[in-house]
Amino acid sequence: MPINPDYVGRTYPVSAPYEVSRVKIREFADAIGDPNPVYRDAEAARAAGHPDVIAPPTFAIVISMASTGGAVGDPGLGINYAMVVHGEQQFQYSRPLRSGDVVTAQTTISGIRSVGSLSMMTTSTEIRTTAGEHVCTAVSTLVERGAEAPAQEAAS
Amino acid sequence: MSEVVSGTVGYDEVQAGAELPAVTYPVARLSLVKYCGASGDFNVIHWNERIAKAVGLPNVIAHGMFSMAQAGRYVTDWAGPGATVAEFGVRFSAPVVVPDDDAGATIEVSGKVEEKLDDHRVALSLTARSAGTKVLARARAIVRLP
Numbered sequence: 001m002p003i004n005p006d007y008v009g010r011t012y013p014v015s016a017p018y019e020v021s022r023v024k025i026r027e028f029a030d031a032i033g034d035p036n037p038v039y040r041d042a043e044a045a046r047a048a049g050h051p052d053v054i055a056p057p058t059f060a061i062v063i064s065m066a067s068t069g070g071a072v073g074d075p076g077l078g079i080n081y082a083m084v085v086h087g088e089q090q091f092q093y094s095r096p097l098r099s100g101d102v103v104t105a106q107t108t109i110s111g112i113r114s115v116g117s118l119s120m121m122t123t124s125t126e127i128r129t130t131a132g133e134h135v136c137t138a139v140s141t142l143v144e145r146g147a148e149a150p151a152q153e154a155a156s
Numbered sequence: 157m158s159e160v161v162s163g164t165v166g167y168d169e170v171q172a173g174a175e176l177p178a179v180t181y182p183v184a185r186l187s188l189v190k191y192c193g194a195s196g197d198f199n200v201i202h203w204n205e206r207i208a209k210a211v212g213l214p215n216v217i218a219h220g221m222f223s224m225a226q227a228g229r230y231v232t233d234w235a236g237p238g239a240t241v242a243e244f245g246v247r248f249s250a251p252v253v254v255p256d257d258d259a260g261a262t263i264e265v266s267g268k269v270e271e272k273l274d275d276h277r278v279a280l281s282l283t284a285r286s287a288g289t290k291v292l293a294r295a296r297a298i299v300r301l302p
Binding site for chain 1: 181182187190191193194195196197211219220221222224225226228229231232233237238240241242243244245246247248294297
């Protein structure tokens with residue numbers, strides 16, 4: 001079943017505040033295998049011009065994915081999550097996320113389209129500090145494979 | 157390869173069209189388990205071979221975001237600690253298949269300086285391959301250099 005196109009333009013509620021911590025940044029950097037000291041050592045981060053330890057560029061997915069989950073799980077959309085893979089991802093940063101940031105995320109469905117047996121939904125998630133400063137916009141395209149779609153084409 | 161650069165890069169030193177040296181990053185099953193925990197993405201296709209094969213995949217596959225993170229590391233290692241990433245985008249064109257053996261898989265990332273922009277920004281185009289297949293397409297980053 002294709003994703004319900006009536007949901008384009010829908011904006012979901014602002015998330016609860018998320019506090020970016022040194023411990024979580026280090027865990028994430030360890031998991032991606034990146035030993036860069038600016039993700040671990042506040043002195044190294046300050047020497048590079050940052051107020052505290054910064055997060056790797058893809059760290060924002062931790063925050064944005066929790067927010068887009070609210071949209072993906074919306075029963076009216078009709079998404080079969082077991083058949084969903086990640087199609088595209090973009091980040092636009094005003095500055096790096098860093099330890100001590102307290103941010104919220106808000107997701108809007110910016111596009112839904114179907115091509116053959118594939119349905120695609122694009123979401124845009126704004127990540128701002130609780131003071132209102134824009135830090136990052138994360139744009140994700142999820143692909144729902146239809147039953148007859150070849151898995152290798154779309155999976156990631 | 158017309159130019160080999162690493163560490164801290166200054167905007168004035170960068171030349172449009174310069175090819176950046178390729179780097180190969182390993183991916184093992186343990187990498188995916190750790191990434192599941194750190195990212196919160198526990199989709200079974202990233203750790204359960206039985207279910208991955210049942211839904212038509214050749215084996216367990218890496219998170220697309222794990223591959224994107226390797227491309228991100230490639231960019232930040234090249235640009236150095238004084239640079240910041242302003243934009244970063246990819247399309248996931250094929251999965252990185254990670255077998256349950258001692259070797260695992262690898263992701264080879266290469267890049268090119270696409271153009272120099274204003275405000276000390278530089279656009280890079282990136283390519284990532286695994287087992288000879290392009291796994292990231294239309295991969296592009298804009299970094300602000302010192």
